[in-house]
Amino acid sequence: MKFPPGFKFGAATSAYQIEGAWNASDKGRNIWDSMIHKNPSIIEDGTSGDVTCDSYHLWREDVQIAHDLGLHFYRFSISWTRILPTGFPNKISKDGVRYYNKLIDELLKKGIEPIVTLYHFDLPLSIQNLGGWTNPLIVDWFADYARTVFLMYADRVKTWVTINEPMIICDFNYNVGNLVPQITEEFLGPFICNKNVLMAHAKAWRIYDENYKEKYQGKISIANNPIWLEAQTEKDEELSERAREFGVGRYSDPIYSKEGGWPPTIEKIMAEYSKKQGFPYSRLPSFTDEEKKLVQGTYDYFSLNHYTSRLVRSARADEDPGLWYISGSRELNLVLEKDPQWPKTDFVYIVIQPEGIRRQIAWLNKRYHNLSILITENGLGTRSSDNYDTGRIHYIRDHLKQILLAIKEDGANIVGYTVWSLMDNFEWMFGQSMKFGLYDVDFSHPLRRRTPRASAHFYRNVIKHHSLDVPHPSHHWDKYRKTYNNGVTIKYSNCFLVLLVLLEHIICKLLLN
Incomplete structure (x- = not known):
């Protein structure tokens, strides 16, 4: 039950979800500020990120609880509009830069490595008004932002994530449309966004590679969040593989494959299906040779967020596959279902199948030749405020066990694990009603009191002993x-x-x- 030497443990948060101080100093507005202020009812409990955990003022508390846990690293994101209030490099906020300087320096002082995400869903409103992730100019706008952040912090931050969960930003947002900016456009939106996200990531990676890597020896990746997809029956095996290529492959092949570009089978399927729909071109935009070379190889590790799994089966003759979290259900004529034996959670999207993370890792290693993998998110959300969170302990423990099996039996090169999240926060459309935290946050307390749950005690012991062979505190x-x-x-x-x-x-x- 021991983890290998050098294996690191961490926890994660994101800027909009914990910082608050939405209009402090000269910070600009992002899409969440705008949408929630216009219509608070879009959030389940009517809350917002205006104050949330108030980490903008209570950052020392965050560092202290990370230190109390014994974390090797703390993954947090930078707010684009706190650094560049207009969204563009014509103005750099001195107060915004100072805030992250203080946080990074305090983490290092406590012996905790900062892992920084450049973008975690909080797009500047100014850029969304120009088309957001479907405007190809965002590739250069994101590069300008990344260049600014690297200039400020690359001397101390050695591990970076460019963009968090592009599958949410593109496929889920444009197919389902219930996340901010709440735009539904299934035909072109997911795929234009997909290409632009990859291009933006690649430009940021190359800026760091050319200007900072040799000097600071840092590493950069993009955080993908595939759902593990497995065949419901033996006859669905080939369909399941196409579904994986349509999901994680579409966001990973252009970066990690030896050939570069889209998965060839998906490129062909999209061209044929688009033609049947009457489009004179494929809805999946092509890469030029120059673009393909720009994106290919822009990684130093694989950043994997993992939460859940689904079964794949062919749609019946009288059945509309509909739209879902991942594009491709109609193009592949498939249905994704939950195995009734997999335990349900309070978050209807998440069912528990710990073996899925091991199978996903095996698939990635087979396709991309044994990558170095950092698990950058994994955790359980509940509606309960109960600090005796036995379910969360089991979820974390069971997934860590599968990660150990992947390392010891499958030969996977997994370098670390990150719990989502360090503390309760503003959990997007759920507001404060969905809790993922190792620490409970009292949102009614003026100091947003942070209290460790049983899972915090458990995780601290895992880190301390570098092993899963520790007492279960909830007993x-x-x-x-x-x-x-x-x-x-x-x-x-x-x-x-x-x-x-x-x-x-x-x-x-x-x-x-």
Whole structure:
């Protein structure tokens, strides 16, 4: 159950989800600021990222809890409009630059490596108004932003992620349309966006490679978030492989494959299907030879976000495959389903199949020749504020076990693991109602009090012992809570109930320590 020497453990957050201070100093507006202020009802609980965890002011608290966990690294993102208020390099915010300088320096002081994501969903409103990720000029605008950030922080940040989850930004956003900026356009949107994201990533990677890599020896990747797709029956095996190519392959082949460009089978399918739809061209935009060379090889490791899996089967004759998270359901005439045996979660999209992460890693290694892989997100969301989060502990433990098996039995080169997330935050369309945190955040408290959950205690022990062979803290809590729930009734006086609550609090504190 031991992890190999050098294996690193971390936790992650993103700027809009934790920073707050949406209009502090000269920060510009992003798409979330704009959409939520216009229509707060788009968020399930009516909250926003205006304050959230208030990490803009409480960044020392964030560093301290990361230190208390014993994290080797902390992955966070930079707000594009906090650095470039207009979205463009005509103005650089001194206060924005100073904020991230303080955070990075404090992390290093505590012995925690900063891993920085340049873009995590919070596009400048000015750029969205010009077409966002479907405007090819965004490739140069993102490059300008990346160049600015590298200039400020490349001397201290050694690991970078350019863009988080392009499959969400493109496929999910344009197919489903319920995430900000809430634009639905299934025909061209996902595919134009797909190409532009890859081009933007490539330009940023090459800026770093040409100007900073030799001096600082840093590494850069793009964070892909494939759902593991496996055949429902043996006859669906070939279809499942096409589905994987349509998903992770479309966002990875142009970067990681020896040939470069789109997966050939998908390029052919898209050309044929587009023609049937009456398009005089493929809906999947082609790469020129120059563009293909620009994108190919722009990686130093594979950044993998993983949460869940699905089964793949052929659609029945009378069945419309519909649209889903990944494009290709209609083009491939397939349906994605959940295995009823996989445990459900409070987040309807996520079902639990820990073996999926090992199978996904095996697929990546076979296709792209044994990459160095960093797991940059993995975690469980719940609607419960309960700090005895047994489910989250099992989820993390079971996925870490599969990662160990991938390393020890499959020979995978996995260098680290990241829990999403360090603490509860603004979880996009769920607001504050969906909780992924190792630390509970009291959003009603003026100081946004951070309290460790049982999962924080568990994860801290895993890191400390560099092993999964550690006690499960919730065993003690579950036993205590069972006794408490069976033994206490409303017949007791209010005074005695107060004493019991205080006693519970003291015992929990002792167990956490």
